[in-house]
Amino acid sequence: MTARVLVVDDIIPNLKLLEARLTAEYFDVVTATNGLEALEICERGECDLVLLDVMMPGMDGFEVCRRLKSNPETLHLPVVMVTALDQTADRVRGLEAGADDFLTKPIDEIALIARVRSLARLKFVMDELRNRAETSASLGVSNAIPHALGGGEGGRILLVEDRPNSAQRILTALRGRYEVDVEADAHQALFTATERDYELIVVSLGLSDFDGLRICSQLRSLDRTRHTPILMLADLEDRQRILRGLDLGVNDYLVRPIDANEIVARARTQVRRKRYADALRSNVQTAMELAVIDSLTGLNNRRYLETHLLGLMEQAGRHSRPVSVMILDIDFFKKVNDTYGHDAGDEVLKIFAARVKHKVRGGDLMCRMGGEEFVVVMPDTRLAVAQAVGERVRAAVATSPFPINNGERAIAVTVSIGVSQSMGGESTDAFLRRADQALYLSKNSGRNRVTGAAA
Structure with a gap:
């Protein structure tokens, strides 16, 4: 590198x-x-x-x-x-x-x-x-990136050390600044490290019954601890092992005899850097979620739907298994916005999403396409079953008024639904187009109904 x-x-x-x-x-x-x-x-x-x-x-x-x-x-x-x-x-x-x-x-x-x-x-x-x-x-x-490393104190540290005197000296040095868990058993330390949120793991290379470098290597290979800083405790004669540890991804090391002030300073440095990296990762994760999540309803958006549906259709084609989709459009939604305001319209969309999600299966994928249009993807589902699910959804929407303006009043809402089935071997656009055509048939036939379109 x-x-x-x-x-x-x-x-x-x-x-x-x-x-x-x-x-x-x-x-x-x-x-x-x-x-x-x-x-x-x-x-x-x-x-x-x-x-x-x-x-x-x-x-x-x-x-x-x-x-x-x-x-x-x-x-x-x-x-x-x-x-x-x-x-x-x-x-x-x-x-x-x-x-x-x-x-x-x-x-x-x-x-x-x-x-x-x-x-x-x-x-x-x-x-x-x-x-x-x-x-x-x-x-x-996402939020702006952090502009400071922070204080670096507080939080939890795991110390892997089987020398009682050494462990006690380190505990004394870190006491009042960090909460420190001591684990003398190397095998148990790996389990402990994955069970709690540690901001630093301190590993002794002088463990009596286990290779400290192996612990460091295993910590780096586990998802739960991959980004947790590791500080090695080494003896003067451990020079080659220290260099090997740095190659394995260990962040820092201390050579015995350990000075109390130095271990505090090195711990602070590693914790500060971890918190900074965690803040960056959190921002990136938020951005990734927002890229595929509709912020109003919490459902996946069209971008996610297109990728997910393509994979399901490829599986359907390989295994000769059906996949069905429902396209749902809230009837006269523009009238809701014009009459009661956009805040009321947002309330309707959130309640609608919750009701529909409650009526479909856990393995089905519900997405908001945009505006008042939604899609439900149903793997391993034939058209007749999908239409029955659509009828259950339609009834759940129509039979109970939607509270708006913080519950001050309730309005009637209905939904029109189009359903289609595919066995793979076609584009996602063609598949969705059939369901969309069925939706228009529902709207042109008086709304508040479910229409199926055969392949």
Whole structure:
């Protein structure tokens, strides 16, 4: 996987060294020698990831990172701080500024490439979510994308650790900020992870009876936990396993002995990023639903009908099984709108949809075609049965007045219905056209009736 990496360092030899290492791994490299230049490059969208030196004249790396993470246009950019400072307090300061990781000079080349690849994957996923969310927001079908990462505290964490002393230290560090569940049994941990909504899973690589990396791999393969951040706890000698974990999709790691402030900072970083990604996914999901759902009635719309019906007709043709459709049109609906207002008309449409849905089978598909016209698709249903269902629907609509204006009055409503059957082997347009012709026969014959059209 390639990516555009921005390397920021005021010392030219350091800049050239990192550029050479990354270029050898087929990354595209952009360089900057000061904080302002780096901010401008990021704001123009010319990089996917930032390797940021801490000690620079003027604006140091901490300030550059803070500005990147406070800007809605750049807050999703992964930032790795590169520094000669190796104290825990320095790492915590960087993480609190919003950095995704810390690399200490002299830089381990293998660790550098593993971390860059891992964060590049994360960035590409985030870009796709942002692009879809921005498109949806611009079309007005979902909320605007979030413009901040949020606080990152609160929520639930699962800790998979069978060392009692280690588990207790972590619990003490996180207490008051997160609700932490501890699971010492690795097999049970996988079940526990899928049963509750965790915002972070912390996995020890030093489990006595199970490979911690296997847990990480299994968590990544399960739908329920695929997007949950994973933080590994490792020992100094676990270097190769750490790199392997990053390749498997683990988000971050901590090397023992674990500093309380650092695990809090890393947990906060992962939780903030997850909440941001979840908000983007929610926007995308909302847009997908709105694309196929009629907002007034909650039924599927015409776009969904066309795709669904095509699949059913192909199945009907392969298995010689019938499929029937009903087209329903509310009689004199324009008069309802003209007499009582469009709000009353909306009430009628919602009540109508609920009544019809109550009278058809659970496996039938009801859609709103537009206006006062609806369609019910009935798999494995012959014409005679579909007509009987149509008669049941017609009676349910006609026999009880519809309350409008918040129940202040009730009006009589009737529906005309056309029904047709297909065994496949024709287009959906031809199939629906026959039902539509039957509907016109119902209307021309006095309305409030059901008419069937044979194939």
